[in-house]
Amino acid sequence: MENAIRHAELLIEALSYIRAFRDKLTVIKLGGSAMEDPDALRSTLQDVVFMETVGMRPILVHGGGKAIDRAMHRAGLVPQKIQGRRVTDEATLKIVMDVLQNEINADVVRQIKALDGQAVPLHTGVLQVLFGRKITLPDDQGRPLDLGRVGTITWVNRPLIENFCRAGTVPVIPCIALDDQGLGLNINADTAAAAVAIHMQAEKLVLLTDTPGILRDRQDPGSLIHHTDAQQCLQLIEQGIIDSGMLPKVEACLDSLRAGVKKTHIIDGRVRHSLLLEIYTDVGVGTEIVL
Numbered sequence: 001m002e003n004a005i006r007h008a009e010l011l012i013e014a015l016s017y018i019r020a021f022r023d024k025l026t027v028i029k030l031g032g033s034a035m036e037d038p039d040a041l042r043s044t045l046q047d048v049v050f051m052e053t054v055g056m057r058p059i060l061v062h063g064g065g066k067a068i069d070r071a072m073h074r075a076g077l078v079p080q081k082i083q084g085r086r087v088t089d090e091a092t093l094k095i096v097m098d099v100l101q102n103e104i105n106a107d108v109v110r111q112i113k114a115l116d117g118q119a120v121p122l123h124t125g126v127l128q129v130l131f132g133r134k135i136t137l138p139d140d141q142g143r144p145l146d147l148g149r150v151g152t153i154t155w156v157n158r159p160l161i162e163n164f165c166r167a168g169t170v171p172v173i174p175c176i177a178l179d180d181q182g183l184g185l186n187i188n189a190d191t192a193a194a195a196v197a198i199h200m201q202a203e204k205l206v207l208l209t210d211t212p213g214i215l216r217d218r219q220d221p222g223s224l225i226h227h228t229d230a231q232q233c234l235q236l237i238e239q240g241i242i243d244s245g246m247l248p249k250v251e252a253c254l255d256s257l258r259a260g261v262k263k264t265h266i267i268d269g270r271v272r273h274s275l276l277l278e279i280y281t282d283v284g285v286g287t288e289i290v291l
Contacts, residue, residue: 029193034269063189151185156199208269213287
């Protein structure tokens with residue numbers, strides 16, 4: 001009986017959040033170990049189906065770095081990254097597009113449908129929603145580094161994404177954009193998710209990671225920062241507490257907030273139902289960042 005009462009209390013706790021976020025857009029970035037572990041991925045997609053069922057409008061943006069690495073090794077290619085970006089020549093781009101679109105994206109859509117949800121793959125042809133331009137990165141002397149077919153997003157087809165969301169269908173978007181010549185561009189998944197959140201003016205941006213969130217001491221999970229703002233994040237960056245792989249995620253969150261996204265979250269995608277626990281409970285399980 002106590003367990004049953006606790007379950008009822010959790011539903012009551014979730015009710016206010018369900019009402020508050022009804023018909024609001026939430027962009028969720030899938031990546032890291034959460035996509036490599038079948039149980040973790042299934043749990044996350046169950047959360048996504050739940051969110052859509054109770055009236056929230058989730059949008060999935062995904063990468064697939066480890067799967068791309070494996071495919072490159074099979075093809076005899078050596079993955080190379082500079083400043084966290086994959087060097088993408090034509091041969092690498094072909095592998096990136098094949099893995100993201102034909103393997104990972106197709107599998108995520110299939111799994112959502114198997115969970116009695118509705119999903120649509122938004123890439124290729126009339127369903128392409130991400131558009132961008134090629135970029136270079138500065139080296140240590142400020143000179144431009146050409147990474148090949150690496151880009152940034154300049155436009156997102158918001159009306160098309162909104163139409164599917166209103167129809168109760170979850171958009172599933174790989175981090176591939178087309179340039180003005182119709183050629184593919186490899187986009188960092190965190191950057192792509194932030195761009196989608198900005199263009200859609202989403203209520204939330206949620207980044208699934210391989211850590212509990214922002215830790216004051218990365219060796220101590222108990223040092224998790226549950227709530228922070230942009231000013232404190234900048235201080236943590238200056239102190240070197242936010243660095244390495246966490247830095248681009250926090251920067252993506254800050255860019256989104258400055259552009260009008262209401263809240264951003266960094267959570268551990270390896271934890272079962274971390275999405276629901278972060279969004280529909282009072283305490284949450286990750287780091288919430290606000291402006």
